[in-house]
Amino acid sequence: MSAAMNQYLIPVEPYYYPSGNEVALFKAAYGLRMPMMLKGPTGCGKTRFVEYMAWKLGRPLITIACNEDMTASDLVGRYLLDASGTVWHDGPLTTAVRHGAICYLDEVVEARQDTTVIIHPLTDARRILPLEKKGEVLHAHPDFQLVVSYNPGYQSMTKDLKQSTKQRFGAIDFHYPDGGHEAEIVKHEARVDVETARTLVGIAHKSRALKGRGLEEGISTRMLIYAGALIRDGVAAVDACRLAMTRPITDDEALYKALDGFIEAHFA
Amino acid sequence: MSNLARISSKPADWSIQRAVGDRLGDVAAKEIGLRLDRIAEQSGFHVAEQLDQALPRIIHKDGVGQHFRDLLDLLEELPALGRGEAAGLAGSLGYLAEHLDVPGLRRWTVTGLRAYGQHPAKLLAYFRLDDPLAARSLAHEQANVRFATLHNFLQYYVDGLLGDHLGLSSRGQGALHGPPLRSVVTEGGLFLPEGYSVLDGADGSALYRAAAAHAVAHLKFSPQKLSTAGLKPMLLAVIALIEDARVEYLMMRKLPGLRVLWNRFHKASADADNLSFAGLSSRLALALHDPDREDDNYWVNKGARLFREQLVEPGDYAAFRRIASILANDLGQMRVRFIAESYMPAPAYRDDNSFLWDYGESQNPPPQQEPLQLDTARMERDENEQQTGGGNAGQAPPASVSPLQIQVRFEYPEWDYQSAVERDAWTTVIEQPLAAKAAMSPASPVSAPQSHRNLFSMIKARQLSRSTKLTRQWEGEELDLNAAVAARVDMRSGLPPDPRVFKRPGRRLIESAILVLLDISESTNDCLPGRFESLLDAIKSATLNLGTAMDQAKQRFAIHAFCSNGRQEVSYYRIKDFDETFGAVEQTRVRALRGSCSTRMGAALRHAQAMLAEQPLERKILLLVTDGEPSDVDVGDANYLIEDTARTVRVIHGEGTIPFCLTVDKKAERYVAHIFGDRYLLLDNPQDLVTQLSHVFVRLLSR
Numbered sequence: 008m009s010a011a012m013n014q015y016l017i018p019v020e021p022y023y024y025p026s027g028n029e030v031a032l033f034k035a036a037y038g039l040r041m042p043m044m045l046k047g048p049t050g051c052g053k054t055r056f057v058e059y060m061a062w063k064l065g066r067p068l069i070t071i072a073c074n075e076d077m078t079a080s081d082l083v084g085r086y087l088l089d090a091s092g093t094v095w096h097d098g099p100l101t102t103a104v105r106h107g108a109i110c111y112l113d114e115v116v117e118a119r120q121d122t123t124v125i126i127h128p129l130t131d132a133r134r135i136l137p138l139e140k141k142g143e144v145l146h147a148h149p150d151f152q153l154v155v156s157y158n159p160g161y162q163s164m165t166k167d168l169k170q171s172t173k174q175r176f177g178a179i180d181f182h183y184p185d186g187g188h189e190a191e192i193v194k195h196e197a198r199v200d201v202e203t204a205r206t207l208v209g210i211a212h213k214s215r216a217l218k219g220r221g222l223e224e225g226i227s228t229r230m231l232i233y234a235g236a237l238i239r240d241g242v243a244a245v246d247a248c249r250l251a252m253t254r255p256i257t258d259d260e261a262l263y264k265a266l267d268g269f270i271e272a273h274f275a
Numbered sequence: 276m277s278n279l280a281r282i283s284s285k286p287a288d289w290s291i292q293r294a295v296g297d298r299l300g301d302v303a304a305k306e307i308g309l310r311l312d313r314i315a316e317q318s319g320f321h322v323a324e325q326l327d328q329a330l331p332r333i334i335h336k337d338g339v340g341q342h343f344r345d346l347l348d349l350l351e352e353l354p355a356l357g358r359g360e361a362a363g364l365a366g367s368l369g370y371l372a373e374h375l376d377v378p379g380l381r382r383w384t385v386t387g388l389r390a391y392g393q394h395p396a397k398l399l400a401y402f403r404l405d406d407p408l409a410a411r412s413l414a415h416e417q418a419n420v421r422f423a424t425l426h427n428f429l430q431y432y433v434d435g436l437l438g439d440h441l442g443l444s445s446r447g448q449g450a451l452h453g454p455p456l457r458s459v460v461t462e463g464g465l466f467l468p469e470g471y472s473v474l475d476g477a478d479g480s481a482l483y484r485a486a487a488a489h490a491v492a493h494l495k496f497s498p499q500k501l502s503t504a505g506l507k508p509m510l511l512a513v514i515a516l517i518e519d520a521r522v523e524y525l526m527m528r529k530l531p532g533l534r535v536l537w538n539r540f541h542k543a544s545a546d547a548d549n550l551s552f553a554g555l556s557s558r559l560a561l562a563l564h565d566p567d568r569e570d571d572n573y574w575v576n577k578g579a580r581l582f583r584e585q586l587v588e589p590g591d592y593a594a595f596r597r598i599a600s601i602l603a604n605d606l607g608q609m610r611v612r613f614i615a616e617s618y619m620p621a622p623a624y625r626d627d628n629s630f631l632w633d634y635g636e637s638q639n640p641p642p643q644q645e646p647l648q649l650d651t652a653r654m655e656r657d658e659n660e661q662q663t664g665g666g667n668a669g670q671a672p673p674a675s676v677s678p679l680q681i682q683v684r685f686e687y688p689e690w691d692y693q694s695a696v697e698r699d700a701w702t703t704v705i706e707q708p709l710a711a712k713a714a715m716s717p718a719s720p721v722s723a724p725q726s727h728r729n730l731f732s733m734i735k736a737r738q739l740s741r742s743t744k745l746t747r748q749w750e751g752e753e754l755d756l757n758a759a760v761a762a763r764v765d766m767r768s769g770l771p772p773d774p775r776v777f778k779r780p781g782r783r784l785i786e787s788a789i790l791v792l793l794d795i796s797e798s799t800n801d802c803l804p805g806r807f808e809s810l811l812d813a814i815k816s817a818t819l820n821l822g823t824a825m826d827q828a829k830q831r832f833a834i835h836a837f838c839s840n841g842r843q844e845v846s847y848y849r850i851k852d853f854d855e856t857f858g859a860v861e862q863t864r865v866r867a868l869r870g871s872c873s874t875r876m877g878a879a880l881r882h883a884q885a886m887l888a889e890q891p892l893e894r895k896i897l898l899l900v901t902d903g904e905p906s907d908v909d910v911g912d913a914n915y916l917i918e919d920t921a922r923t924v925r926v927i928h929g930e931g932t933i934p935f936c937l938t939v940d941k942k943a944e945r946y947v948a949h950i951f952g953d954r955y956l957l958l959d960n961p962q963d964l965v966t967q968l969s970h971v972f973v974r975l976l977s978r
Contacts, residue, residue: 080750088774090766209529213435220440220959221431265431268484272436275531 012106015067023052023059024192026184033060036177042130042153044173047181050227052192053156056181057111066150067108069099073118079125083138095141104129104136107148115155116168123172129153130175183228186212192228197235203244206273207231210248213269214256221262226252244274289323291330310347318353318361325362326350329369345377349384352451356388357395363402370404371413378447378469379416385448386412386472389455412473420479421470429487430959433465436491436530440941440959445469454619460490460630462499475623476540485536485624489519492526493630498592500633509552509606509613514599515620515628516556517582520563521595524586538565540622552606552613557621559602574609578602687881689842692918702878704837704845709864744778751779786831787976788853788890792883793818793836794901795848799870801902810902810939811870817900817965818865821972826857830976831892834861835883836868839875841909846872847882853890876905877919880934884927895932896975900968903940904947921950937971939964 036043037060045053054070061068071082084098103110115123128135134147155176157168183189186208194204208231215225230252237247253266289311292304307330315323334343353361364384371380390408391398400406404413422429422445433441442464448456455475456468467486476482497518503511527534541561555574562568562579570576581598588594606613620628689701746755755778762772799811818834825832833853839845850868851861880899887895905916924934936955938947947955958967 078750085750088762088766088772088776090769090771213438216435216438217431219957220434259427261425261427262431264428265435268428268432269435270532271484271536272488272530272532275534 009106012067012102012108015069015108016065017058017062017068020062021055021058022192022195023055024184024188024195026182026188029056029179029181030060030063032179034064037064037152040134040149040152042126042176043155044176044178045154045156045181046159046178047156048183048224048227049158050229051181051183052228053181054111054113057109057154057156061109064109066152067103067106068111069103069108070111070113071099072113073115073122075117075119077118077122079122080140082122082125083136084141086140100126101136101138101145104145104147104151107150109152109154112153112155115157120169120172123168126153127171127175183211183215183225189228189231193231193235196232197239199235199239203238204231204235206244207234207248207252210252210266210269210273214252214266217262217265221259222257224256226256226266230255245270289327291327291334294331294334307347310351314350314353314361318356318358318365322353322358322361322365325365326368329365329372332369333372343377346372346380349377349381355451360395360398360402363399367402367404374413375416378421379419381448381451382470382472383409383412383416385451386474388451389472389474392452408473415473415477415479416470418479420483422467422483423469425480425483427960427963429467429483432484433487433491434959436488437494441465441494442941443467454617455623457619457623457625457627458486458490460493460626462494465490471623478539481536481539482624485533485540486626488526488530488533488536489523489624490626492522493626496522496525497631499630501631503632503634507603508615509611510600510603511628511632512552512556512613512615512618512620513603513606514596515631516560517563517578517595517599517602518592518631519620519625519628520560520582521589521592523564525589528589534564537622537624540624541565550611552611553618553621555606555611560621574602574605577605685882685885687878689877690919690922692915692922693912697922702842702845702875704847704878704882707846707848709848709850744780746778747773747775748777748779749775751777753778786892787894787896788887788892789825789830789832789896789898789972789975790883790887791818791821791832791834792879792897792899793834793868794838794874794876794899794903795836795868795870796838796874796903797870797872798874799902809870811868813964814900815865815868817968819862820965821968822851822857822862822865824969825972831890833886834865835886837875837879837882838870838872839878839907840872841907842875842878845875845878845882847879853886873907874901874903874905875907875916876901877916877923880920880923880927884923884930884932887932888930897927897932897934898971898975899934899936901936901938901940903938904943904945917946917950924950924952933975935971935975937964937968 033043033056045056047053057070058068071077080098082098082100084096084101086093086095088094097105100110102108112118112126125136128137129147130153134151136145136147137143138145184192186205189211190201190204190208193199193207194201197204211226211228211231214222218225234247234251237251238244242250248270249267253263253270256266257263289308291311292308311323311327314326333346353364356364371383375383384402387398387401387409391401391406397406401409404410422443426443426445430443433443444464444466445468446456446459446466447469455472458468459466465487467483471479471482506514523533523537541557541564550572555572558570558572558575559578562570562575563582566579566583568579570579578598581601582595585591585594585598620626683706685704685706686700687702687704688697688699690697745751747758748755755776758773758776762774762776765772793814795811799814800809802809803813822832822834831853832851833849834851834857836848836850837845848864848868850864851857855861876899880897883897887897904913905920906913907916910916927934934951934954936947936951937958938955939958940947941957941959943955943957947957956967956971958964
């Protein structure tokens with residue numbers, strides 16, 4: 008592995024609490040270098056899981072947050088001008104393919120469909136990345152794997168992956184961990200006592216009951232960790248919950264009043 | 276009879292009649308005069324005269340709409356007060372009506388009666404605004420913390436606490452002298468008071484939260500509909516009191532914050548140091564709720580001790596019921612009287628406990644009154660519509676369509692899932708003719724589409740995305756010559772050039788055709804909970820709002836509606852076609868829609884798709900607005916039409932049209948996902964229809 012790739016290695020074990028057999032499944036998929044799709048609501052631990060697996064497999068991890076304005080060149084690379092002429096610069100995807108990293112496209116539906124099709128030749132038996140502008144066909148490093156994440160509930164009306172893209176991936180479903188596990192995660196990550204963690208999880212459960220009835224998504228595990236950390240640092244519990252949980256999630260006054268009601272009900 | 280004679284001889288006896296006559300016509304003016312006559316007879320001429328002077332100010336402020344009628348109804352109840360009190364109230368009416376709306380005014384009056392019902396002098400001072408409570412109550416009502424303003428919030432709160440959907444409605448105070456309002460819990464919904472009085476608690480919003488949380492506690496932990504046979508009213512009340520404390524205890528184990536919330540209302544009601552049933556029971560309620568509370572009454576302490584000892588096993592309902600029997604027995608021996616008619620559980624956030632009992636046929640649970648009120652309201656409205664010519668022949672149910680008018684018939688297949696056969700030409704869609712322009716009643720002014728401009732600019736903004744070429748890009752299909760020259764210049768001068776020398780096309784403007792298909796089956800005539808407006812009214816105003824906005828945005832759209840009466844008669848109304856503008860005629864057609872018959876969705880969707888398919892535009896959207904599952908008179912199997920609709924939707928989608936369903940059926944989850952996949956939105960509150968419909972559009976168009 009080249010020295011430049013060292014910066015993409017995960018140095019210490021990221022905290023990850025498995026909620027099922029996803030670690031074993033992912034390991035098996037990596038054995039086949041099968042492209043993987045991680046589906047699940049925002050803030051439920053998809054990115055953390057990829058980091059954990061990259062660490063466990065000892066592979067560098069290159070993460071790309073997808074957005075609507077991202078073009079194929081942003082992934083593959085481009086010629087840039089300098090004083091002496093043109094110079095080719097590899098994009099993050101090309102770097103991963105060349106050096107055998109795990110390439111993680113976060114929120115892949117956010118990218119435009121004409122961008123996502125460039126991953127097609129990489130994600131079937133060919134495992135090649137044609138660099139059209141450079142006139143090079145790059146054969147993937149044997150350790151390279153492509154992982155994408157995708158939130159089926161979020162804006163699923165307006166954005167969706169093409170079937171031809173979807174069918175190239177294996178998929179693992181992620182959900183918010185069940186109550187006990189989630190409290191354990193919040194306790195560990197936010198370093199709060201288990202009682203506080205359980206209370207935060209209780210509030211989140213109430214909010215998740217409102218999904219599809221006003222809320223697009225319930226309160227995520229990530230938000231609970233933020234709130235927990237604020238409480239640990241001495242912020243009053245109710246204020247911390249408002250700041251980290253109810254205010255960011257909605258602008259609808261009736262909704263956040265209801266969410267505040269859940270906070271009120273949970274804290275003695 | 277004598278009244279009538281007097282009115283006809285002196286038609287403008289009261290000055291209010293002149294003020295109203297111009298706006299409501301002579302009939303209404305006469306009615307108001309008649310009512311004032313009656314008040315004059317029963318409460319004194321002086322009272323009626325004062326009212327006569329106050330009313331024009333109210334009309335000036337609020338107009339002569341529903342609230343004015345409500346006010347007159349309230350005045351009808353004045354004779355229930357004494358003559359002096361009625362005069363006192365009449366004198367303050369002008370001032371009060373300037374600060375309160377009619378429901379608030381009524382609650383203000385009721386608050387006075389509840390506080391000072393036994394003290395005529397104090398009551399008079401209250402009505403004359405000389406009592407401090409009068410000012411507090413006025414401020415409380417002005418704050419406008421009511422069910423109507425909190426509805427959305429409470430809906431979310433209850434759904435979240437319960438983890439499931441529960442319908443919420445309001446209930447109003449019946450007679451002026453009636454017992455205080457309590458919420459009513461049923462399995463199908465929760466009825467909350469339309470407003471709490473200042474006597475119930477100063478913080479109205481917290482009181483509603485407390486009431487909602489208490490109701491959820493019952494729904495989660497209480498046994499329901501136990502037989503009351505052989506149980507004395509006092510025993511029922513004590514059992515319910517113990518049960519209230521038990522379910523609250525169970526609820527507080529998970530949600531400790533509720534202790535503080537509920538506790539706020541206990542203090543207020545347990546201060547009374549009396550030995551009546553109401554006094555003792557509210558003291559017991561507080562002692563059960565607050566373990567640190569010491570009471571000096573032996574019975575209260577005994578109840579609290581027994582209750583606390585049993586809390587090691589809070590799930591054992593029977594054991595708590597035994598405690599209640601012991602306590603009720605003690606009360607009997609203490610000769611404490613129990614008056615069932617006036618007793619209401621304290622504190623105010625608790626419900627009337629009818630949830631617990633099955634009274635048999637002797638007593639009706641209270642909420643049944645409300646649908647009756649709504650029905651009469653609807654009948655009145657229907658009459659009004661007929662008077663104004665709203666119910667037009669063009670939109671009348673199929674049965675009354677004149678045979679002379681031309682109907683166009685179309686036949687469509689239908690899917691029979693049980694035999695897995697598509698039956699050819701199984702349904703007949705009949706395009707009902709719309710009335711000619713001349714027959715239309717003149718358009719009433721557009722009903723204030725306030726979100727109009729907003730929506731209009733939203734749709735515009737989404738469509739006018741970057742349709743021109745983008746210059747100075749990192750890459751693109753062609754060189755941006757200006758940028759390229761500048762870059763060469765930089766390079767010649769030895770400066771680092773700006774590498775963004777390309778042009779690329781921005782996003783293309785995609786043209787869409789939208790067909791809005793309205794379900795106008797009979798059930799859309801049902802009134803929205805707590806409102807004098809039917810679902811169809813809400814659909815109409817949303818459609819008008821949206822149609823005008825889309826018309827202004829030059830969006831290509833059509834509005835159609837359907838209802839069905841068996842497979843041979845699926846009526847289809849083309850209210851606005853793609854090639855028509857959304858002008859006065861089309862708007863009148865929307866207003867004139869009337870709900871009738873059933874919902875055979877599949878056939879109507881097929882017909883809509885046939886028309887949409889002819890549109891030459893790139894993207895087609897079929898939006899169905901409905902209130903329930905597909906059903907028809909000639910179909911017994913509930914799944915039959917659901918399966919047919921699901922198949923139709925798949926076909927439509929396969930043909931490149933995007934189907935989307937907006938439904939207000941709270942139980943729709945069972946079937947709507949099966950039919951529409953993830954392309955649906957479930958509306959909990961139909962009053963949101965206008966906003967939600969526009970949001971759906973913006974989302975569909977921005978795709």
